[in-house]
Amino acid sequence: MFGDYSIGDLGAIFAMQGFAGLILFSVYVLMALGLAIIFGQMGVINMAHGEFMILGAYVTWMTSNAFQSFLPALFPGYFFVAMALAFIASGSLGMLVEWAMISRLYKRPLDTLLATWGLSLILQQAYRSVFGAREVGVELPEWMMGSWQATDAIQIPINGMFVMCLTILITIVVAYVLFLSRWGRQVRAVVQNRVMAGAVGINTEKVDRYTFGLGCGIAGVAGSAFTMIGSTGPTAGQLYIVDTFLVVVFGGAASLIGTIASAFTISQAQSTMEFFMSGSMAKVLTLLAIVAILMLRPQGLFALKVRK
Amino acid sequence: MNGVLMSDETKKGLKSPLRRQLMMGMAAIPALAMMPRPSFGAGPATSAVNTTGLAVTDSEVTVGILHSVTGTMAISETGSVQAEKLAIEQINATGGVLGRKIKFIQEDGASDWPTFAEKAKKLLVNDKCAAVMGCWTSASRKAVLPVFEQYNGMLYYPTFYEGLEQSKNVIYTGQEATQQIIAGLDWVNKTKGAKTFYLLGSDYIWPRTSNKIARKHIEGHLQGCKVVGEEYFPLGHTQFNSVINKIKLTKPDVIYAIIVGGSNVAFYKQLKAAGIDMSKQTLLTISVTEDEIDGIGGENIAGAYACMKYFQSLDNANNKAFVSAFKKMWGEKTVIGDVTQAAYLGPWLWKLTVEKAGSFDIDKVAAASPGIEFKGAPEGYVRIHENHHLWSKTRVGRAKADGQYELIYETADLVEPDPFPKGYQ
Numbered sequence: 001m002f003g004d005y006s007i008g009d010l011g012a013i014f015a016m017q018g019f020a021g022l023i024l025f026s027v028y029v030l031m032a033l034g035l036a037i038i039f040g041q042m043g044v045i046n047m048a049h050g051e052f053m054i055l056g057a058y059v060t061w062m063t064s065n066a067f068q069s070f071l072p073a074l075f076p077g078y079f080f081v082a083m084a085l086a087f088i089a090s091g092s093l094g095m096l097v098e099w100a101m102i103s104r105l106y107k108r109p110l111d112t113l114l115a116t117w118g119l120s121l122i123l124q125q126a127y128r129s130v131f132g133a134r135e136v137g138v139e140l141p142e143w144m145m146g147s148w149q150a151t152d153a154i155q156i157p158i159n160g161m162f163v164m165c166l167t168i169l170i171t172i173v174v175a176y177v178l179f180l181s182r183w184g185r186q187v188r189a190v191v192q193n194r195v196m197a198g199a200v201g202i203n204t205e206k207v208d209r210y211t212f213g214l215g216c217g218i219a220g221v222a223g224s225a226f227t228m229i230g231s232t233g234p235t236a237g238q239l240y241i242v243d244t245f246l247v248v249v250f251g252g253a254a255s256l257i258g259t260i261a262s263a264f265t266i267s268q269a270q271s272t273m274e275f276f277m278s279g280s281m282a283k284v285l286t287l288l289a290i291v292a293i294l295m296l297r298p299q300g301l302f303a304l305k306v307r308k
Numbered sequence: 309m310n311g312v313l314m315s316d317e318t319k320k321g322l323k324s325p326l327r328r329q330l331m332m333g334m335a336a337i338p339a340l341a342m343m344p345r346p347s348f349g350a351g352p353a354t355s356a357v358n359t360t361g362l363a364v365t366d367s368e369v370t371v372g373i374l375h376s377v378t379g380t381m382a383i384s385e386t387g388s389v390q391a392e393k394l395a396i397e398q399i400n401a402t403g404g405v406l407g408r409k410i411k412f413i414q415e416d417g418a419s420d421w422p423t424f425a426e427k428a429k430k431l432l433v434n435d436k437c438a439a440v441m442g443c444w445t446s447a448s449r450k451a452v453l454p455v456f457e458q459y460n461g462m463l464y465y466p467t468f469y470e471g472l473e474q475s476k477n478v479i480y481t482g483q484e485a486t487q488q489i490i491a492g493l494d495w496v497n498k499t500k501g502a503k504t505f506y507l508l509g510s511d512y513i514w515p516r517t518s519n520k521i522a523r524k525h526i527e528g529h530l531q532g533c534k535v536v537g538e539e540y541f542p543l544g545h546t547q548f549n550s551v552i553n554k555i556k557l558t559k560p561d562v563i564y565a566i567i568v569g570g571s572n573v574a575f576y577k578q579l580k581a582a583g584i585d586m587s588k589q590t591l592l593t594i595s596v597t598e599d600e601i602d603g604i605g606g607e608n609i610a611g612a613y614a615c616m617k618y619f620q621s622l623d624n625a626n627n628k629a630f631v632s633a634f635k636k637m638w639g640e641k642t643v644i645g646d647v648t649q650a651a652y653l654g655p656w657l658w659k660l661t662v663e664k665a666g667s668f669d670i671d672k673v674a675a676a677s678p679g680i681e682f683k684g685a686p687e688g689y690v691r692i693h694e695n696h697h698l699w700s701k702t703r704v705g706r707a708k709a710d711g712q713y714e715l716i717y718e719t720a721d722l723v724e725p726d727p728f729p730k731g732y733q
Contacts, residue, residue, distance in 0.1 A: 132386075133383055232573075234382070238544070274550035
């Protein structure tokens with residue numbers, strides 16, 4: 001298929017294709033981080049993850065409208081405010097949900113699957129009733145649209161680079177919080193042995209609530225960022241949920257490194273294969289490969305040794 | 309949950325003060341302004357116009373509306389529900405059908421095909437609806453078709469679709485695939501000198517069948533033209549960077565895109581972000597109406613061409629009256645896409661057919677349908693073909709940043725519907 005093209009053309013395409021893979025990688029990491037924290041650290045299967053993302057997207061949409069009406073001069077920078085608000089909104093809703101629902105189900109982990117799935121349906125219909133059934137268009141500031149012309153032939157989407165930077169930043173913050181801060185140590189203590197952690201004076205309820213809130217908040221930020229590349233509608237969260245679970249499960253549920261490694265593997269496989277064959281076929285092959293690997297290694301790519 | 313919770317639009321539709329607003333909006337239609345206040349119950353005797361036990365009384369006739377107002381398809385079907393309610397209100401305001409007021413029963417298909425079939429059965433068997441306006445996706449239509457044929461109902465189906473179907477019990481008020489596709493390809497070949505085409509689509513029956521017709525036409529009927537790529541993506545796919553790179557590599561004259569749903573938004577946003585300038589790269593789509601542009605954002609798709617039969621911006625008296633009545637009823641901000649307009653035709657075509665047949669009986673309505681003309685259609689004159697599809701014009705519009713299409717081209721004559729095109733299968 002490359003016979004007809006010059007070396008320069010091909011070089012440019014491969015460079016852009018490399019970036020496409022990296023952008024997809026960042027998108028996957030960003031999607032999966034929130035879920036990885038909740039699923040990995042708490043063992044809760046949060047089926048409403050997509051809806052927490054969409055809450056972030058709707059918050060972004062409202063912020064964008066508010067800036068256009070009241071602060072048009074600051075519109076170019078609204079996105080940063082929107083992301084902060086998205087984090088707060090999704091995080092607070094997450095804490096509320098944890099208090100009202102999840103905290104009652106820690107002894108029945110499989111029931112959380114059903115409960116959060118119900119929650120996702122309720123949230124979808126709530127969005128539909130509040131914001132209408134139609135998709136909303138989030139207007140972006142001019143500087144975030146278009147592409148950066150690296151050379152004559154190479155164009156890199158600006159929103160893609162934005163997502164990449166955001167992902168790196170959030171990953172670093174999460175890694176710091178979980179592995180180096182005092183609170184992170186408490187979280188890990190609770191994960192490893194809840195009873196003992198309580199006995200040494202850790203408020204396990206509070207740790208659970210904040211962990212769940214953090215995971216949901218990150219989902220909100222991801223949703224906010226995805227208004228740049230995807231749609232915002234009541235059921236748009238469903239577009240992401242399958243890929244998100246795929247990344248987390250394939251990586252090994254309790255491992256942050258695993259999530260990143262798995263996002264990298266899946267995104268590179270997907271984006272490379274999509275270049276050489278049709279989108280549907282690429283997806284089929286990716287899924288088949290994942291199924292095969294999970295059969296050989298059910299615990300995922302990276303598994304922590306946890307005392308049961 | 310679907311029975312309990314209703315969307316905004318549904319609630320609005322049930323309020324009666326709308327009726328007065330509507331009457332005001334209707335003043336725009338001169339013929340209607342002269343009408344006296346409608347009085348119902350003056351039509352022919354019920355026993356004469358209803359011999360099969362439909363829900364027809366001396367003063368009322370019941371029809372069904374069957375769309376998804378919950379679930380994923382609510383995004384698309386909301387506009388159709390709104391248009392059908394508007395048409396019914398307008399018909400009632402001008403005296404109803406055979407002197408009877410139209411009463412509607414609305415059911416929610418909930419974006420779930422078995423639910424559609426079940427609700428269709430309820431509308432036909434329990435409610436004895438004289439006609440049903442409904443369905444949007446081909447899957448939902450295929451699910452209800454056996455129900456309509458078994459219980460002998462009448463369905464008015466609004467969406468443009470892949471063809472390969474014809475039924476006594478269905479009137480297809482949208483375009484079938486050849487009507488929508490061929491004229492557009494001819495136009496882009498002639499005026500843009502396009503020779504190479506890259507076909508894209510979501511992975512299900514409508515885009516695949518449509519692209520098959522497009523490919524046959526490009527390779528068989530257009531001189532020296534070829535397809536340089538053809539690709540499908542799972543529904544809900546959100547990452548298009550790889551295919552955009554492929555498009556950059558193959559440099560087709562035309563990107564022919566039939567992507568639907570949430571994927572649509574992702575595709576156009578990423579196309580724009582990848583630096584593809586639609587003023588230089590021709591893109592022709594048959595799946596983006598004004599409704600979809602709302603979600604995509606006008607600035608992301610400005611410059612793309614769409615090929616269908618109706619645009620909200622059409623400049624004719626019928627359409628102006630329709631658009632202003634629609635906005636009065638549903639709000640200034642609502643937009644009207646191709647399918648919404650086709651849905652609006654359903655109740656009107658049914659009324660005209662019933663009046664020609666002089667009866668509500670399904671068999672008589674089905675038999676009277678071919679040849680029915682509707683001169684008041686917003687898209688302009690339409691007529692029902694022997695095969696129960698509509699003769700209609702095909703138009704090409706160019707998307708503007710404000711979310712509207714500017715009309716670029718329309719076929720001189722009505723295009724004949726051909727649901728089983730020879731040489732295209």
